[in-house]
Amino acid sequence: MRDLAVCASLPMPEIDVLEQYASSVELPANGELARTGQPCRHAYSVTSGMLRLVRTLPDARRQVVAFALPGHFVGLSESTLHRHSIEAVVPSRVCAFELDGIRDLRERFPGFEHTLLDRACRDLDDAHDAMLLLARLSPLERLASFLLRLRKQMKVRDDDPRIALPMGRGDIADHLGLTVETVSRSFTRLREQGVIALPDPQHVEILDHDALSELASALRY
Amino acid sequence: MRDLAVCASLPMPEIDVLEQYASSVELPANGELARTGQPCRHAYSVTSGMLRLVRTLPDARRQVVAFALPGHFVGLSESTLHRHSIEAVVPSRVCAFELDGIRDLRERFPGFEHTLLDRACRDLDDAHDAMLLLARLSPLERLASFLLRLRKQMKVRDDDPRIALPMGRGDIADHLGLTVETVSRSFTRLREQGVIALPDPQHVEILDHDALSELASALRY
């Protein structure tokens, strides 16, 4: 509990308070943590695994608004209803906080609010990056940007060229505003150009980091 | 000063404190308030007019991340460098706050932080809406969504069918991830279908609100 990133700003006694409102949740792959339209009851901190935030249109068009890795905090919103579903990409563990508790702590402990605001600002910057990506980048550039961002978020050693892709091609497509086919073709093209290797569909190995960065020029991570 | 939306949560004495850090800035049309890459020194509250937040790629591809109307608060970021330019769409007046002052007040007055967090959450929700729009909507749907959102933000009377478009077609295109030509053609198509009227390029009149809402189905404002 005290290892959670959101708690970094809290002194011990406050962590105990927060703990009263917290519960650990185990999710299988594709398990649903929240559904669009439901009232917001909890906010979540990812402990292990990976979540996806998904907005779906009536006609099944889908947008994966973000992937949440361990350390990420999700679920705060101005709205009282969930604006997107929250689902597990792979078996995951999250820490669920009752919003009442969050509110309570926000009021009683300014440093906590401060931490949340910082994170919100970062998420906002990320969302703006994503907007540029979706609006103006080619499929190849989108994929390159995505790979580099994922690599950075995974916090792998700088000299490790391997990236694990826990999510399927469909999730990547719906995150990058493309179709599965185009994502697949883009992977293939990067491989053919010698920029990456694909030992298997869930693993990428960066062969030419400069070329990849060049493609992702728009969004430097 | 005390009319500014960000001050709503502040009691009188605090407003006086904030005022010490504040200065009013007048901007001509297309005037620059901040430039990408510059260190962040101020945050801004829009008093009158309209701002645009712009990210530009080296090869001149542009993305208007957001338009800011009176009441909007812009400039908070995790980063110490501006991630986008801030420019006036039309002659505008803004209230500039030194970030030091903001930081100061954030620490000393929790309610202020709370207000900022709420606004950040709303901005984040908006950005997520924009992502879905950019990733999955057709040009016509994008334009319909844009018009309805703008109308809502302008806070016009519900029965007033007129919408003013202070920004040019280029800005709209770069906001919706399209080209000027496609934006123009989309306007024309909406007009031909009797959904809107275009008394002049800067003014839209909604003739068939239901049809427009239907097109914007994805994003209800």
Add this chain to the structure above:
DNA sequence: CGTCGCCTTGAGAGTAGTCAAAACGGGTGG
């Protein structure tokens, strides 16, 4: 060994982009 789901590859169609030119409007100077 066969089935199922996911990923990849292929061929064709449709949509938005590109390039080019014409309309429109506002402002300036004759």
Add this chain to the structure above:
DNA sequence: CCACCCGTTTTGACTACTCTCAAGGCGACG
């Protein structure tokens, strides 16, 4: 008052790219 110029918007013809539809490969699991 009119002529001209410039920037913006609109329209048109064509191209190219991504999506769609369809089939084939591959691995996991029973």
